[in-house]
Amino acid sequence: MPSLKGILAKPFAYIISKQIEKWAKNPVETQQKVFQNLIAEAASTVFGKDHNFVGINNHEDFIKQVPIRDYEDLKTYVECAVSGEEDVLWKGKPLYFAKTSGTTSGSKYIPITKESMPTHTEAARNAILCYIKETGNTKFVDGMMIFLQGSPILNKKNGIQFGRLSGIVAHYVPKYLQKNRLPSWETNCIEDWETKVDAIVNETLAENMTVISGIPSWVQMYFEKIINTSGKKVGDVFKNFSLFIFGGVNYEPYRAKFENLIGRKVDSIELYPASEGFFAFQDKQNEKGMLLQLNSGIFYEFIEADHFFEDNPKRLTIGDVKVGINYVMIVSTNAGLWAYNVGDTIQFTSTSPYRVIVSGRIKHFISAFGEHVIGKEVEQAINDALKTSGASINEFTVAPQINPKEGLPYHEWFIEFGNEPENIQAFVDILEQSLQTQNSYYKDLILGKVLQPLKISAVKTDGFKEYMKSVGKLGGQNKIPRLANDRKIADVMYEKGLVK
Structure with a gap:
């Protein structure tokens, strides 16, 4: 009733x-x-x-x-x-x-x-x-x-x-x-x-x-x-x-x-x-x-x-x-x-x-090389990869790696998996293909050998929670930015040992 x-x-x-x-x-x-x-x-x-x-x-x-x-x-x-x-x-x-x-x-x-x-x-x-x-x-x-x-x-x-x-x-x-x-x-x-x-x-x-x-x-x-x-x-x-x-x-x-x-x-x-x-x-x-x-x-x-x-x-x-x-x-x-x-x-x-x-x-994008990758594009890419991999994620963010120890610069994806994909390279390939399909500037930089394909850095369980806690933004209405045009978040993740 x-x-x-x-x-x-x-x-x-x-x-x-x-x-x-x-x-x-x-x-x-x-x-x-x-x-x-x-x-x-x-x-x-x-x-x-x-x-x-x-x-x-x-x-x-x-x-x-x-x-x-x-x-x-x-x-x-x-x-x-x-x-x-x-x-x-x-x-x-x-x-x-x-x-x-x-x-x-x-x-x-x-x-x-x-x-x-x-x-x-x-x-x-x-x-x-x-x-x-x-x-x-x-x-x-x-x-x-x-x-x-x-x-x-x-x-x-x-x-x-x-x-x-x-x-x-x-x-x-x-x-x-x-x-x-x-x-x-x-x-x-x-x-x-x-x-x-x-x-x-x-x-x-x-x-x-x-x-x-x-x-x-x-x-x-x-x-x-x-x-x-x-x-x-x-x-x-x-x-x-x-x-x-x-x-x-x-x-x-x-x-x-x-x-x-x-x-x-x-x-x-x-x-x-x-x-x-x-x-x-x-x-x-x-x-x-x-x-x-x-x-x-x-x-x-x-x-x-x-x-x-x-x-x-x-x-x-x-x-x-x-x-x-x-x-x-x-x-x-x-x-x-x-x-x-x-x-x-x-x-x-x-x-x-x-x-x-x-x-x-408008301030959260990656354009270190003129690619202007935006939040919607990385979210679509992660969705495409999750659909076919059986994986799940807790959180992620993306930052440019401008000065790698070797090779060309690249986009570094920090991902905290709930369930890791069985084939991590296949997961990376889907992310990469989706991003290139959505963003022609990014694709041209890859084809032109200005950038190398993206790389994933796996974050430890509760790593993002620990990061937010360390910067005084745990809980409430605070959110992890999907994208950064610098490595402020990335550097803290490494400094605190939050990357596997």
Whole structure:
């Protein structure tokens, strides 16, 4: 007998799906309304006055008045807002600052406002409702749900609260889900990640877990501890576990490993959340890509990644983009970010409606020799190799080896295998062929004897975990970069003896 919650979920999912469909079918008009509202609302702010928002009537005016910025370029304004000044980037004071770890800027403080906060929670809710609308599955709503996240403890300064995004969002779990939510508040507040995961295992082992979510690499640690503690597969411990919700990294390299840990297949939903905004979520189980959130107080611009570092690259709006091109995503938001480079590169898989995949980071690529290999390409290569080898992996990253002891330079793949391939050379050959097929520049460098084919350096079990622990980034929302244009990660892996 379905519960009241399960019965009510279906009509609610239908209503929300219709609302989404309405703006998704009118993308250009929807984005134009968002743009006009953002400019009007922020015209009297310090940033709005400095950039003559009252004189901005269209996108061309915006391009002339507001240059593309990264965090460093916006930092002066952010620091004024952090100090408690009002009406700096957006009207009033931010409700929160989400603290993130910048790769070049140290800690970043990304504003979240009264207007932007609801979009962070509604998008995740809508992703689940779209799943219910499509599949009719509501059984999971009566079980226990867990999200592996950062601590919800917030600090307050100048009337504004500071914390990790996942910790901030933890304060907004709807009342109807509070009884179903794990871990407990006390466990969620544990800072040490390994201690926290042990506590989560203890709390959940005897529960009816139906939904589990988090970044795949950290959920994997949780699953392995469940198996070690119980002696059973995760799917046997949690017999009603039916939905895995994830974000932050591509799930495909982990899929085979997860199905082995769980012991069966479960449905999954991909999310694209960030401190700067909740950009997209998977709205269909059998469609590639995530639905770009065009009606969430975010105005998007796109620059072709190949031209991004040129002077005055062309800034496109939603009506101008094409499927399959690598774009740098630029956002202006009702949190007060303006022509802000999030740092992600995306590709559109569909323009009716607009769905995207995250293809990498504009700063995370290998182009030591002009090959410009991106995250999507190495992930596709590893997927191709895993499909035919029977192997599984826990984690991987790739770095250039510019000065090898002998022979030509090459790309060095650091891979922590769950199950090693029976034939490692065949695995390497598939990786190499896939990468050459996807990236003609890389292929030309191999054929031209500028590079030699890639090499694999096997990482010890839990080696990446040890690396993350050594740099103070174990757990939470932290991720291993798929690619680096230098050997900072590689050098640490060798220094600490993490390579076999």
